[in-house]
Each structure stands twice: as C-alpha cells, then as structure tokens.
Amino acid sequence: MSRLNPRDLLVLDTQAVARRPGAMVEVSRTVDAPPGLGTDVVCVPEGAPIELQLRLESVVEGVLVSGSCRTQASGECVRCLDSLLFDLDLDIQELFAYPDTAAADAEEITQVEDELVDFRPVLRDAVVLALPLQPVCQDDCLGLCAMCGARLGDDPEHQHDQVDPRWAALGGLHRQDSNASDAPGAS
Ligand SMILES: [Zn+2]
Ligand SMILES: [Zn+2]
Numbered sequence: 001m002s003r004l005n006p007r008d009l010l011v012l013d014t015q016a017v018a019r020r021p022g023a024m025v026e027v028s029r030t031v032d033a034p035p036g037l038g039t040d041v042v043c044v045p046e047g048a049p050i051e052l053q054l055r056l057e058s059v060v061e062g063v064l065v066s067g068s069c070r071t072q073a074s075g076e077c078v079r080c081l082d083s084l085l086f087d088l089d090l091d092i093q094e095l096f097a098y099p100d101t102a103a104a105d106a107e108e109i110t111q112v113e114d115e116l117v118d119f120r121p122v123l124r125d126a127v128v129l130a131l132p133l134q135p136v137c138q139d140d141c142l143g144l145c146a147m148c149g150a151r152l153g154d155d156p157e158h159q160h161d162q163v164d165p166r167w168a169a170l171g172g173l174h175r176q177d178s179n180a181s182d183a184p185g186a187s
Helices: 120-130 165-182
Strands: 011-013 024-032 049-058 062-076 083-097 116-118
Touching (some): 062 120
Antiparallel strands (some): 011 116, 062 083
C-alpha cells in the first residue's frame, strides 16, 4: 500500500478529529479533477475544477466523510454529436474505518492510514455513477439525418426527395450493371 501524501489535495487529513467521537471539521477546497472521471463519451476532464464542501466527523469506528462535490462534466450527445456540459452536484457519504476496528475488515470499507484518507476513489465512484451512460442534448433530440447527416433539430422541415420505390429498385439494378461491367472480363 503506497503511503498517502498529506499535501495531496485529494487526501483528507483527519488528525483534527481522529479518535474523538463527535468531533467534526469542515473542509472546503477546490481541487483539479484527477484522470479517469468518466468515459470517452462523457467525463469530468482532467484538471477541471471540482469544489468540495465536506464534513469530517469522528465516529467510533473511524471518520465519516460527507458533503458535496460540484463540478462540470462534458460530453457529446449520442444522437446529434453536439457537445454538452452538465453541472454535477454530488452528495457524498463515506465511512473510512480505523485499521483496528471490526468495520475495517469489511472489504468495501476504506481505511484511515496514518490519520489520512484517500478521497480519490470516493470521488471517482460518485462521478461515474452520476454521469449518464447515453447523454443526450435534450430528451427529444431528433439526431442526424440518415441521408445527409444534417442536424434535424436545426431544420425540422428537412427532407430529401423521396424516390419512388419502383425507381429505387431500378437504380439498384443499374448499380449492379455498372458493377458487373467493372469486373474483369465482363466487357
Ligand atoms: Zn442531440
Ligand atoms: Zn438530410
């Protein structure tokens, strides 16, 4: 286990409350988004500001960290490919357990290490859970025209001359003919 760096802004120092159940400190800081907060489609870009407003409360088994994280995610509408910005306002609540308590034995519980806790995984889980899997610019986004790629939301009247299905069938035949004449030995 690599030791936590107390100067890392995503590492929280519990020294002021540790082992004093009932004690509480507030931590407000703006941090740079670490890498890995999301997917290629939608994410909080690395280095984007994240505002943390956290309370560190001492409880018997460890330190309870709760509060909010505010930031902005960016992505692309999966239908029309417009770029999107989302405001994220996430509620956080996570217990970090002292290594010598029963709570620390539970696998999903992170431990307090040398009175420090690593907030990074908590932040990542909260952001990833909050991001939409299929972001859209609006619920009724019309997407792009299948024929020319135009954004249908900009031009609801948009249409192409409908080819009569019988002529379309002939067009297909014509294409087959020209393909055949391109084939070696066909001419
Ligand atoms: Zn869209
Ligand atoms: Zn079109």
